[in-house]
Each structure stands twice: as C-alpha cells, then as structure tokens.
Amino acid sequence: MILSLLIIIPIAGAIVIAFVPRDQDNMIKWLAVATTALALLVSLPLYFGFADGVSGYQFEEIRPWIPALNINYHVGIDGLSLFLVLLTTFLTLISVISSWTAITDGLKEYMACMLLLEAAVIGVFISLDLFLFYLFWEASLIPMALLIGKWGGSRRIYAAVKFIIYTMAGSTLMLVAALVLYVNGGTSDLPTLVSTLSLSQNLQIILFFAFALAFSVKVPLFPLHTWLPTAHVEAPTAGSIMLAGVLLKMGTYSYLRFAIPLFPDAVAYWTPLLVTLAIIGILYGALVALVQDDVKKLVAYSSVAHMGFIVLGTFSGGQQGMSGAVLQMINHGLSTGMLFFMVGVLYEQRHTRLFSEYGGIWVKVPVFGTYFLLAVFSSVGLPGLNGFVGEFVILLGTFKVNPIAAALGTFGIVLAAWYLLTATRKVMMGPFNEANRNLKDMNMREAGIAFVLILFCFIIGLFPNLLFDKINPATAELAEMISATTLIAGQ
C-alpha cells in the first residue's frame, strides 16, 4: 500500500492547497512542506523494509484498472527504482524549501505543480504496466512545462513549448510500440511480457528503436539534447533541481526497466550506436560546457555529460556497469541538484547568472564558497564523495567489454575537471568583483539544505555498499539476461 500512498499523498496535498485562499502564502508553503515531508517519511520504510539479495519486485500491488482490456494498475519496485523513488521524495522536499523566498506571485499554482510533478514522477518509477507507465510519463510533462512556462525567465514560453513538443514527439513512437507489444503479448503487464514474450529479432530491433527514441530525448542523449539548456536557463531554481535531479533519470531508468528486458536480442544490435552517442555526449557536453557564459547553461551541459556516463554504464553489458549507472543516477541527482540550488542562492540575490557578473566571491561568502566547492568536487568525481564511485565502476565495467570507449570516457573526467574548475575560478576565485559587494552569505535555511545534500554525498561516497547491496540483485538479473542472449546471438 505504501507505493500507492506515495502517489496519493502529493495529489491530495495539491488538492488541499488548491482550496487555500490565495493570499495565505505562509500557509501554502507550510502545507507543501508538510506534504512532501510526509511523502519522504512514507518512502523511508521502502529502504528499511527492502529485502536484500532478493531479485524480483517488492511492495507489489495489482488492482484492475481497465479489466476489459486486461490492463491493471500494477506497481512495484526493485533495486533499480527503489533509490529513484527516495531521490524523488527527497529532492521535492528540498525544492519546496529552496523556493521559500524565490517565488512571489502564483505561489498556490507553483506548489500544486510541484506536488503533481512529484506524484507523476514517482508513478513513472513504480509502474510495472506499459500503459500506466505511459500515463505517468506524459503526466509528468504538464507540471514541469507549467513550472518553466509560468515562473521562468524571459524566453520561458519558447522553452516550455520546446520541452513539451520535444518529449512528446519522442514518446509517440513509444506508444505505438507499446500497442504492438500489447497486441503480441496479450497483456501490458511488464513481468508477464518479459517472461512470456518471444518476438523475432527484427521486430525487437524496431521496437527497441521506438522505446530508445523516447528515452534518449529524456536522457538527453547527444543529438537530442538541445532542449535541456534552454529549459534549464528559463526554469526557476526549484524547477531546475527537479528537472535535472529527477526527470532526466526517467530516461535512463526506463532503458533499464523496459528497453533492455523486453528486447534483450536487440540490445546487442543497438549497443555500439548508443555507446558511441554516450561517448560523444560525454566529450561534447564537457567541451561545450567549457565556453558557456551562463552558469545554468554550464550545469545543464554538465548534465548531458554525466548522463552520457550513465548510458555508457547501462550498455556496458556487465553488471558492474549497470550497478554503477543506477548509482550514478542517484549521484547526479544529488550533486547537480545541489549545484542548481547553489546557483539559485546566488540568483536570488544578484538576479543574474552570467560569469562576468561574479568573481572572487569566496572572500565575501565563505560558507557558500565551501559548499559550492564541495558540490563541484562531488560533480567532478572526487573520491570520498559520491560521484567517484559511480564513474569509476561504470568505466571499470565498460573497460572489460570495450577498452577504447572506456579510455575516451576516462578522458571525459579530465574535461569535467576542466570546465567545472574553470567555472569555480570564474565565480569564486580571482580578484573580487565589486558588483557583489552587498552579497550576503547563506542563511540558516539554505545552509541546512546544502549540509543535508552534501552529507548524503559523503555517505554514498564512503559507504556505497549501502546502496549496492540493494541494487545488485536487479542488475545481476539484467546482466545475465543480456549475456544469455548475446551468447545465443553468437557475439
């Protein structure tokens, strides 16, 4: 019952907020915080109650949804989605608290959108039925587009429209593929489909392409990524945190949940292309990030690079790569979420994101500086922090199968260091830029959020097994599923 609760609570919260009179700002804020906190509390037993070393879905619930078409509301989680759900509830709470003073007009709709977004995203992560998944996949677009469209920057309408149409165009093919699967398999239930399905190799390749297109837009994989910078630049701080922290993971997670198990034979066919695009994404994202003059654009392109790593891990074929990819999703959520939060803190005081406006502010805001530096190090992959574990394991897994790709990927971390440290130098170091003279340091609220975020980074960095013990069974199953078919495919 917990999983359905996780969807019901945010929606209920949104409805309650809808009834609060418009001018009661404080009440709305506290209601939103209460709802998200409750959702986080409800999601905690998922971690503690999760049985280690057991493959297969846990906390499963099946209820008839459209009995006539044999489609039912089937939800459940396993190693892949457990931490993504926790990440979602956690980041939403952080986003709500971080937009305490940032949002002034239309606070009611803002908080409602935030809660609905949380519900939709959790839905995506826990649904085990193709159409339920598709429903939540599309549902998550609306609140995000509203967040960008209403509370965004100057070109927000363009960014919101581009965001919707880009993702929508990608996922229409997926719907068609889902229908084909439904027709062939007789049901849209994922576990049964995976076990009973036996499609021809060519059909699998085509269907995989349809699914892959939808997910690649969301990841975003190299050629389909241009919506991300515009969306990030225009989105409000909390919007960016949610977009980077959680929405991007829907793409990579769906690869692991739907594309690979449903079409194992097609994986061998598509892996070279996807790995190449991932590598390009890593190097290209890093290079372009180097010359950005807008901090948010830089972090957006860094997300493209980091997600490239995750795709590289997913298609590394080995269990190490996959587990690393799942862990890296969490890490990217935390470190990029924190980076956006930090940029948001600056934006709230200076209302600008251009590097030229900043410089040498570490003197003026030491606490902010330290947290910003820790966030950068987590993103660069400094050992002891979470980024390192994920990246190392992904590259390790990839090296066993494809040394050249691993070499290029490893070179990617040099570029990552280059553009992130350049950004640090432009913002924090160098001669003090007088424009920032009345910049105030982080207040208790912001420092609290930053501390919690970096604390989790350290915990994952020092004790990754806390997560790996739960992720490994699921990725073991996936890895053996692929290796079985690749053997058959005689590769």
Place this chain on the structure above:
Amino acid sequence: MTQLIWLTIALPVLGLLINGLFGRRIGNRTVSIIAPLMVLLAFLVGVGAFFETMGRGGEAVAVPLWTWVTIGDFNVPISLLVDPLSLTMVLVVTGVGFLIHVYATAYMVHSDDHGHDHDDRDFSRFFTFLNLFIASMLVLVLGDNYLMMYVGWELVGVSSYLLIGYWFDRPSEAQTPINLGSNTEPVKLQPLLSPAASGMKAFIVNRIGDVGFALGVFLLWSTFGTLQFNEIFPRAVEVSEAMPSVIPWIAALLFVGAIGKSAQLPLYVWLPDAMAGPTPVSALIHAATMVTAGVYMIVRSNILYSLAPGVSMAVAVIGMATAFFAATIALVQVDLKRVLAYSTVSQLGYMFAAVGVGAYTAGMFHLVTHAFFKALLFLGAGSVMHALHDVIDIRRMGGLKDKMKITWITFWIGGLALAGFPLMSGFFSKDEILAHVFEASPILWFFGILTAGMTAFYTFRAIFIAFHGKPRDHHLYEHAHESRTPITFALSVLAVLAIFGGLLGLPTFLGLPHFLNGWLEPVLYELPHAAEEHHMSFGAEMGLLATSAVVAVGGIFLAYFFYMLQPSIPQNLARSTRSLFALLAHKYWIDELYDTLFVQPGLKLAQAFADGLDKVVIDDMFVDGTARLIGRFGGILSKLQNGYTGSYALATFIGVIIMISYFFLR
C-alpha cells in the same frame, strides 16, 4: 600499534574537521596547535608500528576496516597494509609533515611595515587543507589495493589544488626582465600564473596522468579479477607467461599516472607554477611527499615492472631525461623557489631512473633523503621570503648571511646535501643510484653525472647570490631579520636529518650496513629466474664514488668562481650565448607549446561546438527548423479559410455534386 595504523589517517581527518568547522570560533592559536599535534600523534603511531614491524621481521599485516564496493565479482575492501614500504612513506610523510606544520604556524603570520603581526586572513582554512593533504597522502601509501591508491592519488591532487590556490584572490605578477648588460636589450619573461590559475593547471595536468593510472587499474582488474596487492603480485609471474603483452601495458599505463603526479616529462609543467602556493605547501607537497607518490607506486608494484623490462628501461630513460632537462632550466632561474622546483623535478628524475633500472631500494633511499634536504631548502627559501616581504627574486637579495645566521647555515647544509657533497645524505643516495644506473647503461650514467654537476652548480649559484656578496636592495636588506623560533626549529631539525640521512644506506661494497636494503627486502618480489646479482668490481665502485664526489665539489667551486670571484662572468657568458640563455630562461617555451597545442585548440573546438554545432546545426536547423517548416505548411492550409461565405458554399456544393454523381453513376 600496527592494528591502530588507521589512526594515522583518522587523526588528521579529525584535525581537518575541527579546524574546518570550528576554525573561526576556536581562534587561530588553537588551530595552530591542533593541526601539528594531530600530525605528531600520527607520526608517533607510525613510529610504534615501525618498531613492531621491525620486531616482526618486516612481514606485512593487513588491517581491514570495511568493505567499500561489492558488485558481483568486483569486490574492494577498505583495508590498510602495514609493511616496510608503506611505513617508510608514513614516517617520511608524517615526520616532515609535522615539521612543516610547525614551520607554517609561524610562516602564515605576516608582519606589516610597522612591525606588529597579524595572521593570514583564512588561517584555519590553510591548516584544514594541510591536514586534508596529510590524510590523503596516508590513504595513498597505506591502501592495500590499487583502488585505495587511486583514491589517495586523486585526493592528494585535490588538496594540492586547494593549497596552491590558497591565495585565490591574488592576481598574476609580472616578472622583471633579465638584463644582460648595458647595451643589449633585456630578456623579457612571461608573468607568473596567478595562484588560482596554477592550482587549476596542477589539478588538470594531474588528472591527465590519473586517466592513465585509472586505465591501468581497469586493465589490472580485467586481467587479474582483483585489485588487492597480495592477490595480484604472487600471480604476476604466471599471468605474464600466459598473456605476455598485458603486464607491460599495465606497467606503462600506471607509469603515465606516475608521470602526471611526479611531474616527469612531459607532464612536469604544473610543478614550477605550483610555487604560487605558500612555501610550506611547496615544501610539503611539491618537494617531500606528493610528488614522490609516483616513485612509491612503482616500488610497490615492483614485480610488474621487473616483468616488463622494456617499460622499466623507458622509465629509466624518461627519468634521466627529465633530470637532465630540468637541471638545465634551473641553471638560469631568477626565482629562488623556481630553482628549487626544477631541482625537485630533476631529483625525481633520478629516482625514476633508479627504479627504472631495478634499483628500488636506491630509489626509496634517495626519496627519503631528498625529502629531508629539499624540504629544508624550501623552508629556508620560505624563511628568506618571509623576511623580505615575499620577495623571492634572488637578484634583489645578497649578503643575507649576516642578517639570517641560522637560515644561512641550514641552507648551506641543505645545499651541500642536494649537491651530493661527500658524506652528506644526498651523496650516498645519489651515488647509489648512479652506481646502479652505470650497471644498467653507461650512457644514462653519463647524463646522470652531468646532471649531478649542474645540480651542484645551480644550488650554490643561488646560495652565493642570495646569502653572500654585497646586498643588492638596501631597503630590503635593512629590513631582513632572522625568522621566529618555530621556523628556525624546523630548519635545524631538517638540517640534522639532511646530514645524518645517509646512515640509512651506507655503500655495501665498503662493508658498511645498508639499513634500507634489509628493511625493504620483504616488499621486493624476486624474479624466479632473475640473473644473479653481478657485482661490479670493487675498483669500479670506488671509481664511481670518487667521480661523483669530484663532480659535486667541482660544481660548487665553479659556482664559487662564477659568482664570488668574477661576478661579471655569468653576465658576459649569458650575453654571448644569448639565444641559448633565452631558451633556458623561457623554459624551452614548453608552456607556450602546450598552450598552442592543446589548450587553445580545445577552447576553439569547444567554441565551434557550442556556437556552431549546438546552436546553429542541431538547435536551429533541426529543432526550430522542423517547427518553422510545419508552421509554414500550416500557413498554406489556413489560406483556404478566406472568410468568404461564398467560397464555403461553393466547396459544399462541389462536394454534393461529387457524391451524387458517385452514387448515381456507380
């Protein structure tokens, strides 16, 4: 005590947390007590473990802490390895580290013009990062698998980035051109990089090396299936027979990491710029400890390098080439710290030459002695800088020996040790390396001896210019004064170590005890069919000893002759060989070369990607392009809706006719 070895890491981390979180509140005095205290305690734990290991006969003990990562068959525990090699490094790191911490407590206090002192602005931040470095270095040396070593590898890289960029708001300073006499036009020098820029440069160049190291670790795992030292080394021989090409690849990749970290050719460029950081940092990180990580790595994986003779020879060649190359640049440097920086690069070259030819103990021996006298020299330079208000250009010094007695004497001792003056620690370690190198290949030995001469020359060039002769800048000279006790205490302890360091490894052919050989013996894996130890004849050994002594003394005398007796010679010589002099002064234009070869093209490519490919091609042409296309297509359709009811009626009418004729005429 061995089981408590994890304390050596935990203590600095504790210091780091205390100073970091409560630095401002507990005041600078307490900060400057906590930091050195932690390192001292770590040192004491190290000494305890040392005696225990001595008692145990040097046999390794693993201290597991917790399993870090387990995914399928990839399992990496966090555990510390206590064996002679790691203990040597622990003692060097914590010992020299402690002295430098004590030195820093006084060094980071600046006295302004009218005499009263005030602490550096972020006093606690400096000591936090210093403790962070000690902790990361100990993780590197104590780790008992390659992943822990890699973790330490990156952590020291980060702490060096933080420490170099400590004065992050200082701009880059211009260097006064070198004048070569009245009528010739002076040689202009590029401005020194700002601390922030050199910090970043250090981190990125290190990271390029780390890429090689990481790939080596991946290759290790994919061939051996594990990263534990005690599981890899025993099976190394049998694996190298099974897959002959793998071990050389692993050795080469790991060596790339060593090049990056220990500033060998071609990735040495970051070390000279790292002098922008405070002097204690240069002493600790860029002389004694971090840069020696590469040597430690090769000595640790000695079996891999012994099984890959080709790569080992390459290591030796690169080492010696770096030694020679760096020594030539050091000859003409005008900045005291940069002279010492290039000397460090050169001495590291020696160590790599040693381990390259298989003389692992000689490499370690030189590493230890170098740590002592090079730290001493750096601290001496720091003390001089401190006294002269951060002026480090030797052309503005002179005659300081009367003003700064202790610094002068200790600097002399350090200089003698570095030059390899007989009976000093440097002499024994460098001579042992040269002996082994001679055994391997006389050509390398020849370069080695040449570099030794040059080392002696540039060391004493700096000493004579700075301490002897007439003061060149009277205002500075008036103001110079001896540094306070913590500095002089550190200098004198290091001076003692520099003198008696040699006792660790007296030449065996004279029948004298070589402590290090015995001590490191359990760590070194003997090749089963290794060629038996072919001893050079006694005469040859003696001859080598004599030549290196003569070369050292000759270098010192030459410097004395150039700068004390005939001060005009250097200027005339420089003027006559102007092009060569300018080449050396500009460090063979290497920095500019890298800039034009890698940095600028990288930025241009990035710009092309960002504006060209990203904005125009993908964004405009495909994304917005299709949008515009559909928009235009929609426009055409909308023309049909022209608002005249008449045309609508006509359309319906035509439709009716078509339907009727279809039905009736079918």
Place this chain on the structure above:
Amino acid sequence: MPGQIFFLIVAAISVISALGVIFNRNVVHSALFLLLNFGTLAVFYFMLNAQFLGVAQILVYAGAIVVLFLFVVMLLGADLGESVDTWLNSRNLLLIALGLVLLTVVGTAVFENTIFGAADETTMEVVEEFGQTQVIAASLFTDYLLPFQLVAVLLSVGVVGVVWLAQHQQRQRFRRIIAVLDSTWAEETQRPNPDLLRVNWLRRKALFDFDQVEIIQATDHQVEELVTMVENDTDSWRRSRYRQMRCLVDPDCKLSEDTVRMLRHTFGEVKNLVHKGVMA
C-alpha cells in the same frame, strides 16, 4: 391529361418566380417573387393531397417568413442590390455549368430507375381520407411525439437567441482605450469622457485591446513585466497593432535606459508625455 397541363403551367410559374427572385435588382421585388413561388408550392401540396401542409405552407412561409424578409429589408434600407453585369463573371459561369451538371445527373437518375415500387404512370384515384389533417395529427401525436416536442424546444431557443441578438446592441462602444501604468491610482479604470477609457494596467495585470500606452508612475520591473507580457501575447490581431502603437512616458517617471530601449523595441514610437490638460 388536363391535370398534367395544369401541373406544367404552375410549374412554369414557380420556375419563373424562382429566377425572378435571383435576377432582380430590387430586393423587394425579389421578396414578392419569393411569395409567388411559395404560393405555387402550396398549390402543388394541394395537388398531392397534403392539404394541411399546403395551408401551413401559406401561413408559415408566405405569411411569416416573406413578411419577415420585407420587414428586415425596410429596417436596413438595403433596397439597392448589386448591378446585374457583375453577375456574369467567370466564377458564376462555372457555377451555372455546375448547376447544369447537377440537373442532368438528377434528371437521368429520376428517369432511369423506378423508385421503390412507385409505378410511374399509375393513375392514382383520389383517396378521400388520405392527407386529411386528422391522419397527420394522429401520426404526429403518437409515434412522432418526441420530434414534435423537440421542434417546440428549437423554436423557443430560436426566439431567445433572436431577442438576445437584438438586445446586444446597447453595449457602449469606446472610441479609444488607453493602457496606463500609474501606481498612484486606486481604482482600475477611469472614464474622463464617454468614448475614452483609461485602464490602469498595474491593477488589471492582464492583456486587453488598447490603442495607446501611457507610463506615468511605474518601476522598471513593472514596465519590464508589461513588455514581457506584450512580447508573449498570442492574439494575432493585437500583435499586428503593437508596432504602430504610441507609448507616452511621463518625463518625471525615471526609467533605466535599457527599459526605454525595450519599449522602443516593442512599440511603434516612444515619446515624452506632455501634460496638455489634466488628462491628455
């Protein structure tokens, strides 16, 4: 045979009157021809034994609808139709051709196949009771009751619609609407004179059809908000008018030069507001 001759005569009259309705300059004459046409149809209904409908035809069509036409013609004074020669342009010739095509098709269809057993030349004796009003009323109020009610509803809706349309006229029509940015106003709109409406945009904060912008007392941020909203206006009619619109800025309302640059970029011209009277 006499029946057929009578039929042909009446048919000729109705066709001629139909053509009369179309090819007539004067609308009133067309209306009268239409009346004649309806009359001939009523005659046909009688011939076909649909007496009730014949009477209904005369009452409804001839009586009510034609009269309504005449009434509207008189109301609007649209007595001058367009000149004849404009009819025979290319488009109309095409229509005539199409009309002929339709006729031939229907004609052939009618003559070729017999229609559902209706014998062509059957001589139908007069069935006395057929077509009587009682018969129609019987079926109307039994199996067609629902349509009957629906027609009632339709008629009432029609009436309501017409009444509303007619009543709609009294709404005031302003000659000019000005969007004003003045934080000193309390109320949202001011009407200095009947056909001038000044709306304080700061209060309304939404887009509406305005002809001019006056910035009297507003901050840079508020002006920027207006410009952003105007930029994102999706109403194509309004978008086309912004370029020609005037924007008057009160000299003592200090705006930063990049706000003024933004205004100049959005509106046609930006001038200083000269205080003629109290209100421009």
Place this chain on the structure above:
Amino acid sequence: MIGQVPLSYYLLLSAILFAIGAGGVLIRRNVIIVLMCVEMMMNAVNLTFIAFSRYLDSTTGQIFVFMIMAVAAVEVAVGLALLVELNRHKDSVNINDFNSLKG
C-alpha cells in the same frame, strides 16, 4: 384529375428549384437574397418529400416537412437577426465584408 401527374415530374421540378436556389446562394452577394434562396432550396426539398409521401402512401414524409418548416422559420429568424447585428457593425449587406473569421 390531380393524380395523373407522374412522380418524376415533381422530382424534376424540385431539382430545378433546388438548382436555382443553390445558384442564387452562390451568385448573389446580398445576404437577404442569399437567405431567400436558401428558403427556396428548403421548399424544393419539401416538395420532394410530399411528392414521395403521396406516391408511397405514408405520412412520414409530411411529418418531416412539418419539421423542416419549423427549422426553416427559426433559421430565417436567427439569420436575419445576425444580419441586423453585422450590418450595424459593418453597415453593409455585402456578404464578402463579413470575412474577419479567417486564417
């Protein structure tokens, strides 16, 4: 006397009337005339209905005509009201002036 007229005559006549009505709608630009022609088209259809009802001996046709009459009446009423409203706005009766509803 009345019965001799065959059904096809009536159908042909209503077709002609319908065609004239349609022609009128397409050719004329005066809205009132257009409305009149629409009325004519409707009457042509009524005639067909009644002719069929007479020859097929069923009253359904007549019921239908009854309905059509009601619709026609309402249609004219609303049409003219709209015309009056539009006329006040554009003070012209030419159908092509009312073209603001365009793409």
